[in-house]
Amino acid sequence: MRQRLDLDDCLDVAPRLAAGVDVSYHKESSRIVAAAVVIDLATGVEVESAVVPGQVSFPYVPGLLAFREVPILLTALGGLRHRPDVVVCDGYGIAHPRRFGLACHLGVLTGLPTFGVAKTPFVGAYDEPGARRGDWSALCEGDEVLGRVLRTQTDVKPVFVSVGHRTSLDLATTITLDLSPRYRLPEVIRRADFLSREALRRPPTP
């Protein structure tokens, strides 16, 4: 009888809790703030959130974003009381020069299922997807499929979805659409963006 390691399994049970993470940077200092927001996929209701301050410890280098954001993202996720079934990242998963973007990195370090939703193209070629919400096209490089260019809102610029860790492209696509009932980006990402940005405007904690 075939045995399978949990570590290698994809998320195959209906996920209930989805978390979204994001980082905001101060313009003229090294201060940064990360936020993690958890939403119940069945109801769309926010369950909880965690906001943590930090300092920039690595420069922005295309292809190395994980080294800049993963540290504080781990702290933010650690501040959650609930364990999310899947984590949505602001950036790419395997659609990366080395096939190991931020979402992959965060997934391996936490053991949690993850995938990325990026706002702009990075690597790979694609055809413009249909104009309606739900329409998508493959993001490819040669023969390999790196992700999907997904239209989350009719007549709105598409987002780039790619698998991170222990998730399938189909599931990532479904969750992205479920979390984007009204706006272009998933609600968990929007919320994490708002919370981190708002906290960053607050004076530092002496």
Place this chain on the structure above:
DNA sequence: GCGACAG
């Protein structure tokens, strides 16, 4: 060699 380059 030159330009492009998630956030």
Place this chain on the structure above:
DNA sequence: ATCTTGTCGC
């Protein structure tokens, strides 16, 4: 990422 004014639409 952040900055940045106006503009178009519900």
